[in-house]
Amino acid sequence: MAKAPVEDQFRLLELQQLDNVLDVSKRTFEQTLKHPDLAAAREKLSEAKTVLDAARAKVAEEAQAEKDLEHEIETIQARINKDQTALDQGNGSASTLTNLQHEIETLRAKKADLEGSELEIMDSSEKHHEELKKAEKHVADAEKDLKLTEDNLRITLSEVQERGRHAQEERKRLADTIDSGLLTIYDKIRARNMGLGAARLYQGVSEGSNVRLPPGDLAEIAKAAPDDVVLCPDSGVILVRSEDWE
Numbered sequence: 001m002a003k004a005p006v007e008d009q010f011r012l013l014e015l016q017q018l019d020n021v022l023d024v025s026k027r028t029f030e031q032t033l034k035h036p037d038l039a040a041a042r043e044k045l046s047e048a049k050t051v052l053d054a055a056r057a058k059v060a061e062e063a064q065a066e067k068d069l070e071h072e073i074e075t076i077q078a079r080i081n082k083d084q085t086a087l088d089q090g091n092g093s094a095s096t097l098t099n100l101q102h103e104i105e106t107l108r109a110k111k112a113d114l115e116g117s118e119l120e121i122m123d124s125s126e127k128h129h130e131e132l133k134k135a136e137k138h139v140a141d142a143e144k145d146l147k148l149t150e151d152n153l154r155i156t157l158s159e160v161q162e163r164g165r166h167a168q169e170e171r172k173r174l175a176d177t178i179d180s181g182l183l184t185i186y187d188k189i190r191a192r193n194m195g196l197g198a199a200r201l202y203q204g205v206s207e208g209s210n211v212r213l214p215p216g217d218l219a220e221i222a223k224a225a226p227d228d229v230v231l232c233p234d235s236g237v238i239l240v241r242s243e244d245w246e
Contacts, residue, residue, distance in 0.1 A: 002229040004182035009229070009240050011178050012186055012198035018171040023195045025164035032156050041149040045142040052135040054055055059132050062125045069118045116171045182238075185229060189237055198238040201230075201245040208235035218246065 083131055086092070087100045175183055190197030199208035204218055213221070217233050221241070224230050232237045 001224065002164060003225070003227045004179045004229050008177075008179045008182050008225050010200075010239070011174060012182070012238060013200060013240050015174050015178065015186070016190075016196070016198045018167050018174065019190065019195065019197070021167040022164055022171065025160050025167065028160045029157060029164070032153055032160065035149075035153055037149050038153060041142070041146040045139070045146050047217075047236065048138040049137070049143040052132075052139050055128065055132040055135040058128050059125065062121055062128060066118060066121050066125065067082065067122065068125075069114055073111055073114050073118065076107050076114070080111070083107070107192045182229060186238060189231075193236055196235065196237050197230065198240055199235070201232075201239040201241050203244060204246060206232045206234060206239060208232040208237035208239065222246070 070179070083100045083104045087097060087104065090097065092100075117187055178186075186197040196208060199206060200212075201221070205212045213233065221230050221239070226241075229243065231237065232239050
């Protein structure tokens with residue numbers, strides 16, 4: 001059975017409290033980085049950007065379609081003007097002039113159809129421009145919400161890191177005052193026991209397992225010297241015997 005000064009064994013209880021703070025700080029830090037509010041805010045922004053991209057693509061598509069129609073209308077109007085000039089000048093045979101007249105009528109009908117399509121696109125474009133403005137606002141709002149969420153979580157992370165830093169400094173100071181052999185035993189037990197390395201034995205109850213020890217185990221502990229390092233038969237942690245441990 002290992003031995004260590006009694007006062008060092010009692011220091012383990014304080015060390016365990018500091019290690020608990022460090023463990024909680026680590027878990028809180030990791031949970032904060034994965035906070036559901038942060039994930040939700042990022043998802044909201046991603047969805048808003050997807051809608052915005054689609055709105056921009058639609059507006060761009062309609063702008064190009066309107067431009068193409070304008071070019072086609074201008075081309076047709078140029079042909080109409082050319083044919084009308086030839087018709088007005090009366091150049092050519094009667095059949096040629098008749099064909100020109102027919103072509104002008106056909107071109108004017110086609111131009112009217114294209115101008116109708118252009119009006120439809122302009123109406124649709126106005127609607128999609130409004131949708132684009134809404135999409136841009138949604139993205140701006142989502143970015144604002146994400147920044148607010150990140151700022152709030154950043155404050156939490158800062159507080160957690162500060163608590164962890166302070167606990168780490170206190171742990172180092174305290175660990176330097178504890179018997180190195182005892183500290184090694186404590187660290188090994190803690191590493192394999194989900195962070196618990198030492199606990200108090202109080203009125204026969206192991207605070208490592210929260211179970212009252214059987215009379216036989218208590219009798220064995222009673223035989224141990226004060227500086228003997230006693231382990232909990234249930235949890236395996238170092239039992240620090242208080243004055244009224246029995």
